Amino acid sequence: MTTADSGQKVAIPWEPRLVTAMEEFSVKEAHTLLHGLFRPRMAVYWADFTLSLLVAGTAFWAVGPLGGLTVGGMAAFLVSVLAAYRCFAFIHEIAHFRAKKAFGPFRIWWNALFGIPMMVPVFMYECHGEHHNRKLYGTRQDAEYLPLARMAPSTIVGVLFTPLFLPFFGPYRFAVLTPLSWFVPRVREYLYRNASSLKLDFEYRGRQPKAEEKWVWRGQELLCLAWIATVTALVVGGVVPVGRLVQWYAMFAAIALVNSLRLLAAHRYLGDEDEMSIVEQMMDTVNHPRARLLAELWAPVGLRLHALHHLMPGLPYHSFPRAHSRLVAGLPEDSAYRLTESPGMAYTLRRLWRESRAHKKAGTLLDRQALKEAAV
Template sequence: MGSSPKDEAGLVRQAHSLTTDLTTPSRAVYWLDLILTAAAAWGGLALAATTHGLAIGLVAGLVGLLALYRGLSFIHEISHLRPKDVPGFRLGWNLLIGVPLMTPSMMYEGVHNLHHAKDRFGTARDPEYLPLGRYSPFKLALFAAISLLAPLGVILRSGILIPLSFAVPAVRRLVRTKLSALVINPDFVREDNDRTRPDWLAQEVGCWLWCWGVAALAVAGVVPVRVVLTWFALFSLATFVNQLRTLVAHYWENDGDRMSFEDQFLDSVNVPPPALLPFLWAPVGLRYHALHHLLPRLPYHNLGKAHARLSAQLAATSPYHRVEEKGLFLALAKLFRRAGVAPALAVEADAVERQSA
């Protein structure tokens, strides 16, 4: 049952009052984290792709994978940052991570904020929501597995569709409305306006030139094919880990109806300490996903402090204490158990309805 507007305002007001000093992003933290992450990602990839030692290659590949995933996760922060918060960070991230992965920030900017819109969350107009909690286990497994093809998708988009779109208007409309947004809702259509932001256009062209440049160097033998295959493998695994994280970011129980703010919050998940592994599979603050929906302006490096304050000072009856999971595999197991039960309940309900008719 949804709460009253007064109750919802009370939860938000309490959370804001306890975290007002934590809302300012630290420019030093953002830049240092990005630079070290990019160095680990590309250094790990390079070593994994060139070493002849199996053990060294596996360790380097794991480091590269986790760092690549962490670097890619910064796209979420960028979608919430204002340009004045951390000047130049968006450009730096696109140069170090976004364009080399052909996943520029424009694919999340102007899209992710719609997921936070109270009148959209959990509905058919939400780009990042599906009733996954009502899916069958097979469909959930397919949802996770399809992410392994992400590198192939960005290569197709950047190397073929983007250059073709500049010559064929119909392809341009397709790219801008259906193929320029990181979403999980396949029915989402991005608004196609006639004006293209110069920085977004530059990101698209950058991805196009990067794709063609790497392909040309690989064909010429300058870049070993093993490097390209290692990039593909690490990127594919990173998107797979992110898809698993997505499965436990919400409870995914809504089926298109508008939700109260408290219900939206209760559909979201935190995986706080003492669990340690979320630092790796839900990096850059993503382990505090419910808290992020409550206070989306908090920078990632302050979410841990904010969570500790709210956990300690909010009343035991507060909804804030009802959205925690202990780890990735436990949360996935719960989701798949619910998914196994949901279809059976649906069949039973249909049978009852037919009998009553």
């Protein structure tokens, strides 16, 4: 069986109704419905990110005078987490539009004011293109994917525990490994292969920087190191209270936790490490069109409509609401696109958990059957 637009063999044993919907779906028709929505409006990017950064910074500062354990302090902390998380989400847009000249200044602005201070410089997301590659999506060469629906539930739990340790990654990567890599080639090779990508799959191996990227990457590494050194000096000198460092750790861990939940809800993770067509990628991904204001908090900057993004990765985030409305109005009610919808994060996470448990149970039964047969 092949999909309508790609002619590729379907890699996942989809339900019959989904197979029919996929066969009838036309990427070309969907693209036609979205005519005029593909041009990024840079004023929106600049205003949204800058305002979000101001809100995050103000709320982070306000925790001090309000008191971290007061109602006001906790509210300010929550605002700082959500606003900073929205700032972080712009790295996704930067990765998709890095080839556009208009994004050059915005990329520098984002990196200088957020990427470097948070120790997530833009070069660490260069791997994102592989997540949209037809041959690499869902395979071992996709840093942002694990076949979680086919793995033990403990793997999902592990994804949710990782944020506790992520705040330590930046200081270790840039203050320890980076200086060592300048003098020890083997450390430098390890650094780019294992510690230079934002990834869900820890077994993913990154690439070395290209010749034209070498000094750009190293420059960002140096700036991160300088930032860490400056903050350390301010804390040791008593200019910045140690409590603020603890607050930063808590904020970073909270952002990472929200992002982990968002990642788990972004896909169905049914892949078997084989190639997927665009339509299959869309069906393996989830849209959360309901409760828009709430969804914008945990999946900001267009990430709540993730199936739409995988269908049309060249669509800027500010066009997503209008694009979704056009597709819903212009495509049949039983369209494959409509079948990607979820009523909310909780529903999506429960479904992933059920599928993971069912797979584990099926695997256990097969193992027992194999043991019986071997005994006979």
